[in-house]
């Protein structure tokens with residue numbers, strides 16, 4: 001999927017004195033629910049600037065020089081953890097990975113005590129992934145560091161929501177007025193929640209599509225449309241974001257079989273042919289080929305899956321910069 005870069009501000013490393021002040025004044029990024037449209041747009045615009053930095057021969061900027069970023073991951077991750085590490089390194093921060101399975105949590109130390117000990121080593125920003133909804137929010141009340149939610153249970157995954165918004169805005173040139181379907185396991189998806197908040201605030205129409213057991217009707221109150229047959233709404237979609245079935249969060253079988261799920265909801269070439277010519281297909285990953293989408297669709301021309309990963313780096317640079325990137329001499 002080709003991408004067009006909308007005009008953004010000058011790079012944060014080279015600020016434009018004529019730029020209006022950023023609406024961003026937050027210490028933490030805990031979710032997209034609490035962000036305004038202006039704050040979301042500020043992150044996306046800053047990410048565009050950092051995307052330009054990635055094209056330079058020298059990719060590092062000194063924005064976080066002398067700062068320490070800790071990755072506290074209590075759940076597995078491929079994309080988010082490595083993307084945050086690389087983003088922090090590109091901003092010249094010192095980065096330390098914390099691995100819960102080999103930590104003193106196994107000896108009974110609490111989550112908060114662990115974080116306080118990490119902070120005592122001089123941590124400035126904690127990037128937190130945890131299976132319990134609200135864990136990053138709890139930490140933000142007990143430590144002085146900036147907290148970034150890197151996924152809390154089925155609640156929110158704000159940087160995934162932001163990188164999805166950036167990918168849509170780059171491909172389509174706008175968000176407002178688009179129809180975006182989130183397909184699959186909405187009930188257990190933090191990506192769905194962050195996408196819903198971000199897309200609605202930026203003026204998109206959001207369709208939540210999946211089996212009745214996986215689509216909470218309560219989300220209609222936020223202004224989303226609910227559908228249970230992908231084939232009924234396919235032709236109206238500008239973007240389809242296919243979500244992974246979160247088997248690890250389901251307490252019981254919520255549909256008869258994977259084969260049945262795939263029959264009704266998997267993105268196939270046949271469904272792509274029935275959709276708009278310029279349909280954009282997103283998937284947050286990890287993807288299950290043959291369950292949520294076929295290999296041909298995952299690797300096909302409508303797929304922006306690897307663009308999402310690429311844009312994730314710029315989004316995470318932007319978030320780290322906005323939360324902690326004051327030049328040391330300015331302090």
Ligand code: CP
Nearest residue numbers: 077078079080284285
């Ligand atoms: N999309 C996402 O959060 O992927 P990881 O679980 O690999 O970080």
